[in-house]
Amino acid sequence: MQTIISKIENKDRINFDEALKLYDLDLATLGELANNIREDKFGKKTYFNINRHINPTNICKDVCKFCAFSANRKNPNPYTMNIDEIVDTAIKAHEKGAKEIHIVSAHNPDAGLEWYLGMFKEIRKALPDIHIKALTAAEINFLSETYNLSYEEVIDKMIENGVDSMPGGGAEIFDEKIRDIICKGKVSSENWLKIHEIWHKRDKKSNATMLFGHIESRKDRIDHMMRLRNLQDKTGGFNTFIPLVYQRENNYLKVENFPTGNEILKTYAIARIVLDNILHLKAYWVTSTINLALIAQEYGADDLDGTIQKESINSAAGAKSANGMKLDEFIHLIKDSGFIPVERDSLYNELKVW
Ligand code: V47
Numbered sequence: 001m002q003t004i005i006s007k008i009e010n011k012d013r014i015n016f017d018e019a020l021k022l023y024d025l026d027l028a029t030l031g032e033l034a035n036n037i038r039e040d041k042f043g044k045k046t047y048f049n050i051n052r053h054i055n056p057t058n059i060c061k062d063v064c065k066f067c068a069f070s071a072n073r074k075n076p077n078p079y080t081m082n083i084d085e086i087v088d089t090a091i092k093a094h095e096k097g098a099k100e101i102h103i104v105s106a107h108n109p110d111a112g113l114e115w116y117l118g119m120f121k122e123i124r125k126a127l128p129d130i131h132i133k134a135l136t137a138a139e140i141n142f143l144s145e146t147y148n149l150s151y152e153e154v155i156d157k158m159i160e161n162g163v164d165s166m167p168g169g170g171a172e173i174f175d176e177k178i179r180d181i182i183c184k185g186k187v188s189s190e191n192w193l194k195i196h197e198i199w200h201k202r203d204k205k206s207n208a209t210m211l212f213g214h215i216e217s218r219k220d221r222i223d224h225m226m227r228l229r230n231l232q233d234k235t236g237g238f239n240t241f242i243p244l245v246y247q248r249e250n251n252y253l254k255v256e257n258f259p260t261g262n263e264i265l266k267t268y269a270i271a272r273i274v275l276d277n278i279l280h281l282k283a284y285w286v287t288s289t290i291n292l293a294l295i296a297q298e299y300g301a302d303d304l305d306g307t308i309q310k311e312s313i314n315s316a317a318g319a320k321s322a323n324g325m326k327l328d329e330f331i332h333l334i335k336d337s338g339f340i341p342v343e344r345d346s347l348y349n350e351l352k353v354w
Pocket of ligand 1: 066067068104136166167168169170171172207208209210211242244245246247248251284287305313314317
């Protein structure tokens with residue numbers, strides 16, 4: 001173990017087996033190693049943004065077992081917002097200070113390509129300066145299959161219509177055997193990575209998530225991180241890595257052992273160490289709870305996402321995030337935990353030190 005620790009302290013890259021072994025280290029030592037990396041890069045700054053999540057439809061042709069949001073699972077309220085409603089929501093969010101609109105939908109076979117792309121065009125027309133972060137690789141794969149377009153064609157249409165960056169969703173867990181159980185039929189791991197690679201080739205940025213704390217093993221998590229690290233070596237296009245803690249209510253995934261806070265913090269810390277080429281690590285308070293996200297600041301995380309205003313995907317599965325977080329509360333919580341709240345834009349340019 002001492003050799004691995006020395007490697008980390010010397011900023012040498014660790015391999016798969018070494019990364020896996022880090023789970024055997026005590027949390028305090030692991031946390032210190034990750035925190036040193038975080039402090040080296042950002043000191044006590046914690047980044048957040050003022051954003052608005054919009055989830056414009058919950059009608060989905062896919063059947064991911066972990067999902068409680070999709071209308072064909074346990075949630076009985078199918079909906080599809082019309083474009084005027086979506087634009088109106090974005091305008092109201094902008095009036096309240098939002099600088100980013102984060103749009104993630106289900107895979108609705110009846111909505112039409114025009115609907116998927118038209119919403120971006122109309123938001124861009126109404127709000128020329130807002131940052132639109134939209135369409136996960138899973139949605140791009142769905143549009144490509146449904147409308148017989150190449151990934152390149154879908155991506156070029158996104159850009160033409162005003163999308164600025166891609167969210168990190170749809171990655172789940174890359175291991176094919178686990179993926180087959182939890183989200184069979186959705187974008188493959190290989191294609192998830194290919195889509196991000198094409199996006200990065202357009203000189204655009206994206207994020208990467210990992211859904212953990214369900215039926216995957218520690219090995220699967222390290223494998224997931226390694227596949228991201230390999231792509232990032234090639235493209236440099238990922239801004240941030242976001243470990244998403246699995247939410248367990250109202251879905252069909254049978255899980256026997258949920259991760260403890262200790263295991264979640266270890267996973268953040270290991271991610272900070274392994275992903276030496278992805279600058280930011282986001283503790284997405286929606287899935288970790290705000291309490292654990294604040295602690296995660298001492299285990300490698302430098303970003304807490306944003307105020308969100310409304311959240312439907314994880315709140316459907318039990319997260320306490322339906323109404324986002326008030327700005328002043330967010331800032332006070334970060335300050336009270338000993339960190340410096342720094343409002344950022346979607347590409348991590350600093351806007352204001354609060
Ligand atoms: O891929 C669905 C996750 C993701 C559950 O890029 C669940 O800044 C936990 O893309 N428990 C979509 N997670 C969300 C997404 C996202 C979220 C936050 C920030 C960013 C970003 C992107 O939501 C899906 C899936 O992994 N999800 N159900 C659940 N029960």
